[in-house]
Amino acid sequence: MRSQIDLLATVTVLGVLEQAYFALQVIYARRKYKISPPETTGHPEFERIFRAQANCSEYFPIFISLLWVAGVFFHQGVAAVCGLLYLYTRFRLGPLYASARLLWLLLGLALAGLLAHFFLPSSLAWTAALARPLQLLGAW
Amino acid sequence: MRSQIDLLATVTVLGVLEQAYFALQVIYARRKYKISPPETTGHPEFERIFRAQANCSEYFPIFISLLWVAGVFFHQGVAAVCGLLYLYTRFRLGPLYASARLLWLLLGLALAGLLAHFFLPSSLAWTAALARPLQLLGAW
Amino acid sequence: MRSQIDLLATVTVLGVLEQAYFALQVIYARRKYKISPPETTGHPEFERIFRAQANCSEYFPIFISLLWVAGVFFHQGVAAVCGLLYLYTRFRLGPLYASARLLWLLLGLALAGLLAHFFLPSSLAWTAALARPLQLLGAW
Numbered sequence: 001m002r003s004q005i006d007l008l009a010t011v012t013v014l015g016v017l018e019q020a021y022f023a024l025q026v027i028y029a030r031r032k033y034k035i036s037p038p039e040t041t042g043h044p045e046f047e048r049i050f051r052a053q054a055n056c057s058e059y060f061p062i063f064i065s066l067l068w069v070a071g072v073f074f075h076q077g078v079a080a081v082c083g084l085l086y087l088y089t090r091f092r093l094g095p096l097y098a099s100a101r102l103l104w105l106l107l108g109l110a111l112a113g114l115l116a117h118f119f120l121p122s123s124l125a126w127t128a129a130l131a132r133p134l135q136l137l138g139a140w
Numbered sequence: 141m142r143s144q145i146d147l148l149a150t151v152t153v154l155g156v157l158e159q160a161y162f163a164l165q166v167i168y169a170r171r172k173y174k175i176s177p178p179e180t181t182g183h184p185e186f187e188r189i190f191r192a193q194a195n196c197s198e199y200f201p202i203f204i205s206l207l208w209v210a211g212v213f214f215h216q217g218v219a220a221v222c223g224l225l226y227l228y229t230r231f232r233l234g235p236l237y238a239s240a241r242l243l244w245l246l247l248g249l250a251l252a253g254l255l256a257h258f259f260l261p262s263s264l265a266w267t268a269a270l271a272r273p274l275q276l277l278g279a280w
Numbered sequence: 281m282r283s284q285i286d287l288l289a290t291v292t293v294l295g296v297l298e299q300a301y302f303a304l305q306v307i308y309a310r311r312k313y314k315i316s317p318p319e320t321t322g323h324p325e326f327e328r329i330f331r332a333q334a335n336c337s338e339y340f341p342i343f344i345s346l347l348w349v350a351g352v353f354f355h356q357g358v359a360a361v362c363g364l365l366y367l368y369t370r371f372r373l374g375p376l377y378a379s380a381r382l383l384w385l386l387l388g389l390a391l392a393g394l395l396a397h398f399f400l401p402s403s404l405a406w407t408a409a410l411a412r413p414l415q416l417l418g419a420w
Contacts, residue, residue, distance in 0.1 A: 001141075001281075002352065002353065002397055005352070006353075006394065006397055006398065009349045009352065009353060009390070009394060010394055012345050012349055013345075013346070013349055013387065013390050013391060013394065015345070016342050016345055016346055016387060017387070019342055020387075037331075051177075057338055058197055060341050060342070061200050061201045061204065061341045062156050062159055062200070064341065064345060065152050065153075065155070065156055065204060066153070066156055069149045069152055069153055072142065072145070072149065073142065073146075073149060107153065107156060107157070107160075110149070110153050111153060114146065114149060114150055114153065117142055117146055118146065141281075191317075198337055201340050201341045201344065202296050202299055202340070205292050205293075205295070205296055205344060206293070206296055209289045209292055209293055212282065212285070212289065213282065213286075213289060247293065247296060247297070247300075250289070250293050251293060254286065254289060254290055254293065257282060257286055258286065
């Protein structure tokens with residue numbers, strides 16, 4: 001059973017590590033620009049780091065939920081790759097639409113997996129046939 | 141195994157879609173009232189939408205946790221119905237106590253399910269007998 | 281299968297109860313110091329309670345993620361004990377480094393469990409041998 005969720009668990013732990021990294025960045029920026037905890041403004045560089053952390057933190061539960069539903073009902077490997085790409089775009093502080101696009105992709109995979117599960121229950125061969133091109137698309 | 145969590149996964153994805161809907165509403169309200177991202181105040185209508193989204197976002201992890209524990213340890217169908225009602229009360233921007241009541245209900249189901257699991261382990265017939273009236277109550 | 285996650289589910293529900301307790305504390309403090317909902321400042325005692333709740337809420341998804349990965353891939357009992365200690369340090373409004381240390385411990389257990397899963401798949405005896413001293417350490 002563990003082997004069906006090991007990649008999802010790994011991406012989850014990497015996501016937590018990324019959150020920890022951002023939290024530490026905020027602490028360092030607070031010290032550097034002398035902005036003590038209740039305050040969240042005071043220097044544009046601090047505000048940028050603070051907002052990156054807050055935004056990432058806000059989307060974490062959404063990301064984890066979609067990762068697991070997509071991973072369990074669509075395909076673990078594809079979901080894990082999308083998850084890694086999501087964490088990478090967040091880490092590089094890339095444009096928000098890049099990480100949003102990956103969340104939409106995970107949402108699409110989760111929906112596709114659930115639809116296949118509910119409406120193609122006896123024909124697992126179909127699901128596999130459906131998964132392969134989308135898997136290539138996901139990797140691409 | 142998937143059939144034991146398919147309804148929970150579906151409600152989870154619907155919850156994510158609701159969060160996405162609220163996030164888009166905030167973006168539209170920002171454009172309409174010309175309030176750029178760091179700001180969270182400026183117009184009562186914007187503040188109402190912003191607070192609805194922030195509040196929903198804050199309770200999302202709690203909701204998902206209770207949904208899954210209640211669904212796995214009490215009854216998947218009952219938990220999924222409560223989850224749908226919760227998302228509906230949130231969507232209609234209904235009074236907060238309506239959605240809070242559904243969270244307390246899910247918490248009660250989760251506790252009942254865990255207690256039944258720990259203290260009635262060998263008598264599954266008991267759990268089922270206990271679940272039926274509560275199931276009707278939950279639907280009501 | 282439920283018996284492999286029952287302690288994790290129990291700690292999860294206790295974590296939700298703690299969040300509910302903090303949320304109620306904030307509501308009472310708002311009434312006491314007459315600070316209506318959009319405001320988050322106004323009295324040092326209120327701000328302390330508000331920040332405790334906000335901080336706890338922010339770390340909840342991280343905590344739940346680590347608890348479950350550590351519990352499934354390392355050892356359910358050890359992860360549950362760490363989780364209880366985490367909730368206790370939060371409840372006592374203890375220094376933040378105490379609760380942070382428990383999150384790092386859960387992260388270490390999750391990583392150890394995943395590494396053992398990926399690299400010691402056939403030698404479960406090894407994992408058990410590895411788990412015992414760490415289990416004692418975790419309890420300590």
